[in-house]
């Protein structure tokens with residue numbers, strides 16, 4: 001049987017990218033078609049290596065070849081990716097900036113930011129993490145980097161900071177530059193300068209995603225980051241209690257303000273329920289049920305998943321090795337699923353082009 005490239009493209013034009021709602025050929029996602037007798041290989045270029053629909057798209061491609069050409073073809077599909085970008089992030093080489101924010105302190109924003117960054121890297125993306133939490137930088141502890149100082153060099157009278165590399169991602173924390181025993185009385189202009197330096201003076205290289213852990217609430221750092229760097233979108237972390245939800249709503253409201261206008265990629269519900277290690281099947285909704293999910297519904301933003309309250313999440317953070325780095329663990333799965341949903345929302349937003357709509361919905 002002789003098959004042609006045209007037949008292959010014709011068959012694959014029946015496969016729709018479920019998020020982007022167009023077929024793979026129109027989206028220019030099919031490349032490197034090779035035909036050798038009844039053996040066919042091609043690449044599918046996804047918009048993120050963390051694509052949650054990877055398996056589904058591959059199956060749909062195989063089915064389309066079988067259905068529209070022949071079942072006797074030996075098909076080899078190379079699922080690969082090129083992360084998309086939509087706007088100039090203001091940081092050379094960085095394709096997307098993802099801000100992680102929360103209304104209240106202590107809801108697990110830094111835990112989510114660290115596991116999100118590592119989850120995206122685990123999926124194959126190149127990732128950086130900025131800890132801009134001036135009130136309580138957590139990255140040095142969560143990555144076992146207390147007391148570290150990033151290297152800084154002078155280049156043509158300008159300071160260049162080398163982010164620290166750990167677990168496959170690049171890191172900078174405001175905590176690397178302050179004494180943990182001496183609280184810094186930050187004032188507006190100082191905050192602004194220090195935070196901008198983390199973005200501008202560092203050698204980030206080529207990054208698919210730069211995750212930014214913001215301080216809790218709404219303040220100077222939020223204004224500086226969103227006004228200086230076109231942030232791709234914000235992930236809002238909340239716990240299910242009403243007090244936390246009310247504050248999360250305020251946080252979301254700030255990103256939606258006209259002057260700020262950062263798309264909300266979605267809401268993560270952390271500490272959604274308690275699961276004891278000895279009874280992994282039991283769920284105790286000690287802070288209420290589905291608060292984050294309902295908030296997402298109310299505000300018409302995507303829900304990015306629930307993370308249980310489990311001792312191992314806290315222990316691994318304190319031990320300098322975030323839980324997503326472990327294998328075969330329910331917490332790893334929860335954080336990986338969340339990372340994939342965040343990447344998916346970034347891709348959807350990027351595919352939409354510039355829009356003045358804040359909310360990225362399916």
Ligand SMILES: Nc1ncnc2c1ncn2[C@@H]1O[C@H](COP(=O)(O)OP(=O)(O)OP(=O)(O)O)[C@@H](O)[C@H]1O
Nearest residue numbers: 105106107108109110111136308309310313314317
């Ligand atoms: N799902 C979870 N299960 C168990 N412990 C958690 C979970 N999420 C966070 N923690 C723990 O709760 C504490 C607060 O978390 P974290 O520092 O991430 O919160 P935060 O919102 O960033 O706080 P901050 O107000 O300092 O910005 C940490 O000790 C962390 O290990």
